[in-house]
Amino acid sequence: MTVRTLHLALAATLALLPLLFSTASGKGLDGTIYQVTIDTRTVVNDQLPVEIYVPEVKDDSATFVFPVTIPGTYESHLWWRLVHNFRAFDAQGRPLPVHRSADSQFVISNAKKLRKVTYLLDDSFDDTDDRVSIFHPAGTSFQGDSVFVFNHGGMIGYLDGYQDVEYHVTVYKKPGLYTATSLEISHIDSTTDQYNASSFDILVDGPALICKPDTATFDAAGVKVLVALYHTKDKPIAKAYAKSLKEVTTAIASFLPSMPVDRYAFLLYLWDGDTNDVKRAGFAQGALEHSYSSLYFWRYTSRPFGLNDVAAHEFLHILMPLNLHSREIESFDFRNPQMSRHLWLYEGVTEYFAHQALLRADTAYMRSFNSTMARAARTSFDALPTSFSLIDFSKNVLTTENQSLYPLIYQYGPLNGLCLDILIREESGGKQGLLEVVYALMEEFGPSKPFEDTLLFDQLERVTSKKVRAYCDRYIAGTERLPLAEYLPKIGMTFKDSLPKERLSYGVDFDMKDGDERIMVGPKDSNPLGLVAGDQLMKIDSVDVSMKNPATMTKLFRVTDTPVTLTVLRDGTEVELAGKPVMTTVMEQHVIEQMKDVTPDVARFRRLVLFGRVD
Ligand SMILES: [Zn+2]
Structure with missing residues (x-):
């Protein structure tokens, strides 16, 4: 090395x-x-x-x-x-x-x-x-x-x-x-x-x-990249990380019309779980972006795990806020920080671009893209207060209430990016998408030329259309929920507020209490196993289950059409309950799905929006 x-x-x-x-x-x-x-x-x-x-x-x-x-x-x-x-x-x-x-x-x-x-x-x-x-x-x-x-x-x-x-x-x-x-x-x-x-x-x-040092360097599309790792193991692993990060950097290089940086450093602290050096880490891992680097706090694995999405997101911050930002970020007040209104752009659109870049590099990512958007709708729509506005949230992001909502910007934000991308494509007759609009704004502004926070929608309207402006006023500044039901069919997807779904179920209802290590269960649906409220789950198919290792309960969450035997503790006695799963109907909320058949026009427009081309 x-x-x-x-x-x-x-x-x-x-x-x-x-x-x-x-x-x-x-x-x-x-x-x-x-x-x-x-x-x-x-x-x-x-x-x-x-x-x-x-x-x-x-x-x-x-x-x-x-x-x-x-x-x-x-x-x-x-x-x-x-x-x-x-x-x-x-x-x-x-x-x-x-x-x-x-x-x-x-x-x-x-x-x-x-x-x-x-x-x-x-x-x-x-x-x-x-x-x-x-x-x-x-x-x-x-x-x-x-x-x-x-x-x-x-x-x-x-x-x-x-x-x-x-x-x-x-x-x-x-x-x-x-x-x-x-x-x-x-x-x-x-x-x-x-x-x-x-x-x-x-x-x-x-x-x-x-x-x-456990470092590696590579060149991707003219960008000199340094990968530097900290971990406690003897064996160097930077090469494996560099291989993965090179894929990400190359995907981004082909996604972007031009690379705004000529060098970049990925700095990774890979934590092995030792609580002497790191207290209160829990399962938290994450990264923070900078103009020419990003710093990761990540769980140690000898090969990178789950890193690509996050690395793509952090790297893409070179667009926003590095090259496109408001005055609040340009001359940052470290004592009394004034927050910009446009976290929907810096974080939400960046997250959308990250998924889009990975998708354009590898069409096999389509499944992951679809499920990411579906999960985003499921988790964010109900969790947002009815008065939620992306602009107000952003401006007041440091309040306790908004801090608790903060993770949703990575769910609701990319959905907003997708809608905006669809609308911009439609309005421009396919000529430009959200990425081209961001680049048009980057030409006008730049690293040392901020936009006025209150005038961004005017700038957006200037490079797009009145209808795009109206969208921003309604769904980004306003409190209306994103118009997914109207927009997604344009690219061959559907959105339903609620949808009955057939599911296999063993009829196990979990009744967990904070701080209680016991796995308490009860009956639901038609209760094919004969559970009783207050049963304590001990084994699944003779294998001990534990809260410390949730993987031991996978069988109950990913139900297949096979019999199962649960061992439960009931009134101090172990009881075995065996049975097959039954089909039940559950109402799922805020469901995004792929349409099975789409017209050639829809298929063409979907390629334009997601891939930026029709071939
Ligand atoms: Zn970010």
Whole structure:
């Protein structure tokens, strides 16, 4: 295995030498930038010391700000709770007065003399005291000599008014650890790395994963891709992950008219279930997007499992919000974040595009595409309050109620993407779809040219039609549920509010209580096995069942036309109940199905919408 870097030039290394020496002596520092030093070798009890030389301040008082959220997470963070012993110093190393003004902010007096701040940081992965509850892909981990996850929003702050100033970060580490990031990095020597960012926003946009290297690189459609993994096993597995991620990247490259990035890094923390380093992970795994990278908290498997959909989604964020976003995201307010109205676009349409890209790369994905849309309708339609509007939800996403609804954006959002795609195709006589419209808007706007949040529908109308605008007003701004019953037949699918379905059933009704490990069951339907309310399920076909291993109960959920024998505990005695399943009728809600026969026109239009072509 070779270890490569995205950016390593001898010239850059040489140019940095004077800077490093000056940092070490504390003199001759550039008073116009932030110079951050993090020495991972001195971590004690997962507490990481941070030292930051700051730009010269013109006022008597300065406020050092830690973010309360970062772009892409759409939730509040309590990182400031992990900051200890925050201190400020003048050029002679004399302490300056500091007090906490708000939870996340430190106010420094005599700020004209301020030269540096120092503090100790706890990490979020193994936080046990409920001080923070941070989505792991946005979190931090400082594990002695094995792994460091640097999400800089949780580690480094900025002086109020000096958010757009350059950062130079020097990281000292034990030999044998490798720093992977999409930021411009120089590996100075075996124990020193330096990476730079032109502003705080850019620094937050570039997480770093530092660990024993298990990396691979590949080129997909001109994009240089780095895959970097952390795991605790000896055997390198990056090649297997790179193979899968190359498929995803290649699928996206052929999906998009042009690739908006020339480099990209997939950073994966593969958790083996050890709760020493990671507390409260549960079954949660996920990823967070950045402009040139995405960071994954994923369960360890030697080959990637369930990663492609998520990787496609994260990668496609290079369209939105990277290349198309509103002012709220362009100049992100880390203290008092103003949320954009357009999560339906950033998350919902991105999720739709992810499935569409995988479908266009492999028609075998059609089944998965259909079942994803069907599941999305089933789970989201009833769960959304009647007053739900995508725009209001997005603007107020940080409220408790909307946080609980948040996962539905990945269900309802892609359905909205599909409807919008159908309408745009129809209105343009097949010439353009949602992807082409996004590209038309990207031409008008861009990474540093945001749109006005309140005027996006005007822009959409400009590149589409009045009818598309009316759709946005009704279904995205308004509270009407998506018109699936009207739109889906146009592409050979149907949507019914409820539909009677014939199902095989053993007539087992589960009656589970939180915190109770027992599997309590009772009768339902025509009860072919003769269950009694209060029976405790012990075995299925003589095999012990357990809540800890739900797979032991698969037979009861995927019913086939075969007899089964259940062993239940009834009044302290084990009883065997045998029988065959019976056909019963259940009413399914919000059902999307494929039509069996479609006209050639519908088949043609379906290909246009889903595949962007008719052949
Ligand atoms: Zn996303």
